[in-house]
Amino acid sequence: MKKKKNLNFLTLILVIAAYAVVAFLLYSGGLKRQISNMLIPISVYIVLAVSLNLVVGLLGELSLGHAGFMSVGIFSGCLVSIALEPYLPMVARLPLCMIIGGLVAAFFGFLVGLPALRLKGDYLAIVTLACGEIIKNVITNLKLTGGALGLNTGSIYSAPKQLLPYAIVLVLLTTIVMMNLKNSKQGRAIMAIRDNRIAAESIGLNVTRFKLVVFMIAAFFAGAAGTLYGHFFANVKAASFDYNMSIEILVIVVLGGMGSVPGSIIAAIILVALPEAMRSFADYRMLLYAIVLILVMLARNSAGMKNLLERIKPTKLINRLAKKQVQEKEGA
């Protein structure tokens, strides 16, 4: 228990410290544009991954519609933001719109979750995948959201320098919610449902209610992150938030480790920064994801691989080498 708490605390401190360094560099002008432009996407992906981790890691259900909820958040939040732009300064407008975007996304999470959460495993994954695509197509065909041309968000566009404080608050909030939820009675109930649904019902837990709550919290943060993301562009198209993006978020969660918050954060940073670092390989990015994902699955689940990893652990190797030398000496 204590170890877990320390780890949580350490994660928070590290996140805050990292942001402090980045913020200092950004505001003193020491960051290249290429890097400062990555700060907001990285923050958004961290929020998306940590919130999806709530569904995948804590609840143990596979959801492939996370980009859909984000999309709902982007368009509802940005539309409100555009409407309010002449009347409210950014300090009040952006947080308000993020909350609105989150709430609308949570409502959609509720609508989708109500029928879908009666399913489990692959079936739920298929239904959430379809729901994400439906949301994308509906938004693409609405006049209100600018149709296929996308929504013009030029009036509310803000530079990374302006957006970073909000991103920091959102990332910290998501991290705290996820970590503290895990160690509360609701979190225990959610993990109990993941471990054994029948036993969870037998001790009086309302399985559907908990699943729905988790789904809605995850959708809320996806929506809030979406609104923030929308302010980072001058134009947003629903078509870019398709199942590819949902899979990308899932890849981050799996790479970081199911249920692990620090893992999700690290994986989000790497997977967002990586395509920038190797732009010339951009075509092979999805291929690389697939290979890495397969390797991680193999390493995590097969006994042979685990054994191999254990054997090539640096500490083990050093120990074995030392032993060998001692033996050789004795032999001589």
Place this chain on the structure above:
Amino acid sequence: MAERSKLVEVTRKAYLPERDADKSPVLETVNLGITFGGLKAVDDFNVTIGRTEIAGLIGPNGAGKTTIFNLLTKVYQPTHGTILLEGKDIHGLSTAQINHAGIARTFQNIRLFSNLTVEENITVAMEPRIKYNMFSGIFRLPSYWKGEKIAHERAMELLSIFHMEDFASAKAGSLPYGAQRRLEILRALATNPCLLLLDEPAAGMNPSETAELMENIRAIRDTFQIAVLLIEHDMNLVMNICEGIVVLNFGRVIAKGSPDDIQNNPEVIEAYLGKKKEA
């Protein structure tokens, strides 16, 4: 005018321990049954269990014992009959609501939350009785600390029944088999039941562990003042601690009564050992 109808005997034979005879029974089933397709898995199951009775449900393999547990906890929906818990019909309640109404159970094939710790396995069962909402849980308000403290103390109290306090922070899945069975009983107790259903609590235990378990079950009954209904193949345990026994064969009750009655009942002997060849 209709013809005068002949009277038939309809009262069911029901037994209660003398201690509980003046109180209303905790559980009563009337003609409870379920059919899977054309198969009558359980048929006309009538049982009455007293407030503080330790009752046994025995029968050969496949007799329908676990099915009855699943009917009582609504894992299966009964196709006919009524279940009265503390005199109230529990028709239409879900498995979770049945637990709130007062029935807690363990499983034949252990179903623990294996990635949670031993303590968490118990505190998760107290979920409805820990008083704080999700908001105070996430933002660690005073009610969170208070609720968690009470839950922790109660969990430790329960663990002390089986002297398992030292394992509190171990993963439930890493416990040895016997300890997992005991933890399941504690988890069920943590829901404050009035009726505890134990599905083969002594399975896989050695004789000394079984003897200890018998004492534990009695102690649990005495301290919590609850009724226990258990399925068990260990006849030593059943005959030792059960006050009333129901014998099931092919989904039907073939005998009811005290351990002595059951041991000498020819039908029971036939169900277990087969018929003597006519000379």
